[in-house]
Amino acid sequence: MSLTIKIEFKDFITERVYDLVTVYDGSSTSTLALATLSGESVRDGYSVQSxxxxxxxxLQTDSSVQMMGFQACVCTSGK
Known part of the structure; x- marks a missing residue:
């Protein structure tokens, strides 16, 4: 049985273009980027699975404009 990870976003509001959340499919930022999220266009419940x-x-930010941010729920599951 192999494990996977799922992250689900809620209330996502960051400064568009300047504050980015990138989700990678692996143990470092040199692995495949599954999603890059920014701004207010991320719908509640949007999820990404490894x-x-x-x-x-x-999370990459220029820290000049403060927005609400986001909530994220992370869980694992067996395949």
């Missing part, structure tokens, strides 16, 4: 037991989430 293909294996590792997922990396990177």
């Amino acid at each position: 293909t294996g037991q590792y997922m990396t989430v990177r």
Whole structure:
């Protein structure tokens, strides 16, 4: 049985273009980017799932404008 990771976003509001959340399918930022999220266009419940037991989430910000941010729920499941 192999594990996968799922991250689900809620209330996502960041500064468009300047504040990015990138979700990678692996243990580092050199792996495949599954999603890059920014702004207010991310719908509640939007989720991303890894293909294996590792997922990396990177928040990149210029820290000049403060927005609400986001909530994220992370869970694992067996395949």
